[in-house]
Amino acid sequence: MAQIEFKNVAKVFDKTVVIEGLNLEIENGKFTVLVGPSGCGKTTLLRMIAGIGPQTSGQILIDGKDVTSIAPGKREVAMVFQNYAIYPTMTVRENIEFGLINNNVEKSERNRLITEICAIVGLEEYLNRKPATLSGGQRQRVALARAMVKKPKVFLMDEPLSNLDAKLRVQMRVELIELHKKLGTTFVYVTHDQVEAMSMADTIVLMNKGVIQQEAPPEVIYHDPNNLFTSQFIGAPPMNILDLGNDGVRFGFRPEKVMLSVEKLNEYFVASGKVITREMLGSETIYQVKMDRGTLMIKSIDETFLVDQVVHIGVSQKDIYLFDKSEQRIRSDHDDYSAYLDRLRER
Numbered sequence: 001m002a003q004i005e006f007k008n009v010a011k012v013f014d015k016t017v018v019i020e021g022l023n024l025e026i027e028n029g030k031f032t033v034l035v036g037p038s039g040c041g042k043t044t045l046l047r048m049i050a051g052i053g054p055q056t057s058g059q060i061l062i063d064g065k066d067v068t069s070i071a072p073g074k075r076e077v078a079m080v081f082q083n084y085a086i087y088p089t090m091t092v093r094e095n096i097e098f099g100l101i102n103n104n105v106e107k108s109e110r111n112r113l114i115t116e117i118c119a120i121v122g123l124e125e126y127l128n129r130k131p132a133t134l135s136g137g138q139r140q141r142v143a144l145a146r147a148m149v150k151k152p153k154v155f156l157m158d159e160p161l162s163n164l165d166a167k168l169r170v171q172m173r174v175e176l177i178e179l180h181k182k183l184g185t186t187f188v189y190v191t192h193d194q195v196e197a198m199s200m201a202d203t204i205v206l207m208n209k210g211v212i213q214q215e216a217p218p219e220v221i222y223h224d225p226n227n228l229f230t231s232q233f234i235g236a237p238p239m240n241i242l243d244l245g246n247d248g249v250r251f252g253f254r255p256e257k258v259m260l261s262v263e264k265l266n267e268y269f270v271a272s273g274k275v276i277t278r279e280m281l282g283s284e285t286i287y288q289v290k291m292d293r294g295t296l297m298i299k300s301i302d303e304t305f306l307v308d309q310v311v312h313i314g315v316s317q318k319d320i321y322l323f324d325k326s327e328q329r330i331r332s333d334h335d336d337y338s339a340y341l342d343r344l345r346e347r
Contacts, residue, residue: 248325267314
């Protein structure tokens with residue numbers, strides 16, 4: 001296990017500053033997910049930990065030790081890539097064993113490790129097969145097993161499920177969560193998929209343009225976003241955002257917090273509009289409702305509303321979020337919080 005610290009870290013590519021003055025602490029033994037849009041810097045952070053893309057300045061510490069000058073192979077970390085990076089001409093056993101042979105591990109110990117790890121990831125019956133004969137999920141397990149036999153302090157995973165189909169991704173998410181529980185090792189996982197982040201993480205680190213937007217457990221980052229970016233990146237469909245006035249202040253609410261009715265509602269925020277799209281998803285239905293002030297996404301367990309039907313909506317005060325012109329959250333201790341809410345009700 002290992003704690004990882006970034007201290008005032010910067011990364012520059014060809015005179016372009018990608019990350020500047022970043023400070024982050026990744027807890028020992030936790031499943032931490034770095035999430036954000038393409039180009040936000042999350043994979044850059046992962047490569048810095050691995051030592052295959054060192055920082056331009058600042059310090060990276062593993063268990064309190066500065067690893068800046070330590071070679072990648074000596075950092076006691078293992079990386080699992082998006083494309084698996086397994087050797088097609090080798091069997092499953094040979095792929096897993098390759099790194100152990102290079103590190104001069106004795107044959108008896110190699111066999112013991114391979115048996116132990118393959119039992120954990122369910123590869124015992126595939127040891128003599130070539131990667132071409134395996135499914136995508138099985139190949140991903142080979143990549144995981146090859147990392148696991150090194151007994152690393154840290155597992156680094158760079159979008160490892162992105163090449164799998166939707167059903168297999170769900171299955172592999174569950175398997176990775178269970179694997180983390182078994183190993184108790186520090187996992188650092190990179191994805192652009194917020195569903196992966198929400199379902200797997202102990203802690204989410206949400207990034208945008210090289211800057212950490214929020215670092216928190218999934219339930220906190222969803223229910224208590226720090227800013228407009230977080231509120232709309234996390235959640236599907238994203239939070240509805242509308243203008244409150246001409247001073248740049250905006251308000252928002254989650255799609256599942258909207259009440260729908262054919263009659264007027266007595267809620268803090270009310271409006272009416274026309275249903276323009278209806279997506280039946282089984283246990284819930286996603287409606288798009290067009291109003292005078294904008295279009296809302298609404299998630300409801302009521303599937304009875306129809307396209308072109310006029311509906312009324314209502315949102316409780318407790319479900320309304322406020323954001324200032326700099327897109328930061330306006331919280332209840334703000335001097336103008338009540339005045340902004342009153343303005344909302346007057347509209």
